[in-house]
Amino acid sequence: MMRCLQLARLGAGAVAPNPMVGAVLVCGNRIIGEGYHEQYGGPHAEVNCLDSVDRNDRHLAGQSILYVSLEPCAHYGKTPPCTSLIINTGIPKVVIGCRDVYREVAGRGIEQLRRAGIDVTEGILADESRALNRRFFTYHTEFRPYIVLKWAQSVNGMIGTAGSVTRISHPATDRLVHKWRSEEMAILVGTRTALNDDPSLTTRLWEGKHPVRIILDRQLRLPRELKVFTDGGDTLVFNSHLQETRGNVRYIKTASSGMLEEMLRVLFERNIHSVLVEGGRATLQSFIDAGWWDEARVVTNEELALEPGIPAPGLTHFTGTGTQQLGGDVVRYYERKKGA
Numbered sequence: 001m002m003r004c005l006q007l008a009r010l011g012a013g014a015v016a017p018n019p020m021v022g023a024v025l026v027c028g029n030r031i032i033g034e035g036y037h038e039q040y041g042g043p044h045a046e047v048n049c050l051d052s053v054d055r056n057d058r059h060l061a062g063q064s065i066l067y068v069s070l071e072p073c074a075h076y077g078k079t080p081p082c083t084s085l086i087i088n089t090g091i092p093k094v095v096i097g098c099r100d101v102y103r104e105v106a107g108r109g110i111e112q113l114r115r116a117g118i119d120v121t122e123g124i125l126a127d128e129s130r131a132l133n134r135r136f137f138t139y140h141t142e143f144r145p146y147i148v149l150k151w152a153q154s155v156n157g158m159i160g161t162a163g164s165v166t167r168i169s170h171p172a173t174d175r176l177v178h179k180w181r182s183e184e185m186a187i188l189v190g191t192r193t194a195l196n197d198d199p200s201l202t203t204r205l206w207e208g209k210h211p212v213r214i215i216l217d218r219q220l221r222l223p224r225e226l227k228v229f230t231d232g233g234d235t236l237v238f239n240s241h242l243q244e245t246r247g248n249v250r251y252i253k254t255a256s257s258g259m260l261e262e263m264l265r266v267l268f269e270r271n272i273h274s275v276l277v278e279g280g281r282a283t284l285q286s287f288i289d290a291g292w293w294d295e296a297r298v299v300t301n302e303e304l305a306l307e308p309g310i311p312a313p314g315l316t317h318f319t320g321t322g323t324q325q326l327g328g329d330v331v332r333y334y335e336r337k338k339g340a
Contacts, residue, residue: 001097001125004069005132007036008045013183013208015040017273019070019100019136023049025091027064032057046072046082050089062090069097069129071122074109083112096122097129101140135274138294144264146274147292148184149284150177151312152299152329158309159281165197166306169299173329175205177278180297182208184276186236186267190216190283200227201278212236212272216263216283218256238263260290284313291317296334303328 007022015037023045025033035048043051046068053061072082072094086094094113099122100106113120130137135146152168153159160166169177181187182203189199194215202210213228213235220239228235228249235249243253254262267275277287287293296315317337324331 001067001069001095001129003031003034004045004067004097005125005128007034008069008132011037011039014038016135016185017139017271019133021045021068021070023066023068025049025053025061025064025066027057027060032060032064044073044082045069046085050085062092064091065093065095066091067095067124069125070133071096071098071100071105071107072109072113073100073105074112081109081112083109083116086113087116087118091118093119093121095124096120097124098122098126101137103140134294139268139273143268144292145186145267145272146294147287148180148274148276149287149293149296149313150180150276150278150299151281151284152301153312154304154306154309155300155302156305156307156309157312158306159312160310161306161308162310168301168304170301170327170329172326173299173331176326176331177299178203178206179208181211181276182206184211184274185272186212186214186275188214188216188275188277188279188283190279191218191221193278193280193283194222194226194228198226199278200231200233202231202233211276214238214263214267214275216259216279218259220251238266260286260292264292281310281313288313288315291336293336295336298332298334300330300332301328302330 003024004022008020011020018037018040022036024031033049033053035045035052037045072086074081074083110120138146151159154168187201201213210233213233215228215237217237218240220241232248237249237251238254238259239251240256242251244251252266277284315334318334319337321333321335
């Protein structure tokens, strides 16, 4: 099962809004096939695993155990149900990491396999399996996207200086941040960040798909010349005045009060499972104060002090989950305490 999880992670950034899944076929003490869900709309992990089995080993399927990190699908979506493939292949035993929470599966896959006489064991590395797909599980159980906060700060806890653009993180960390962008379905900034920095919000420093850009611009102050409006990428602008589409830019009107809550509802309806928030202090703090965040990643330049400066946001109700050193930067990872 650990190998299933290793394989599944290879699909990060490529399979959303589907979950990441890995599968391994074992006969005796030998792995004879393995695969993972590689691309949204493409074959699932079980299909790729069985397709990888050498022609000389295919007769062993009836003596093998299939390990899969998430309950096999039991419905027709973009691909046929994996349960049918498993049953037709004659595999006698399936070991599952955790159950799916998507309403079209949610135990039906396990039920179909057992009705077909297959021995099913579930709950193996279940916590690890759920953690791997925490975006997928949050979306389907809390009915909102998974929210990752990110900011860079100086050693004395400042995220910038008033009236100027200050580069804080080092180039190696910038590449890591673009990798993070490639792993989320959307990226969000507020009016001030978009206006002051004119960011592209793309993955140009990392190979991967660009996230959908989300801009919070209540009063529609941003000029149309900004990169997020002119480079052809998809952009959603949440505001209090306008509901229309202009080329690649969709303006979505919401109430001025409660904009964040309404935005999360709209993103859920648009099947956006995760958002990386890279805004300024006010935008980041609004998510923290509302309790709408799941992870935070804080980059600290230990060689830079800003005086005077704009204080970094203040996290509450969190648990530290790790640190990473990149040149003169330290990246600290946090999770919001459940129920907080």
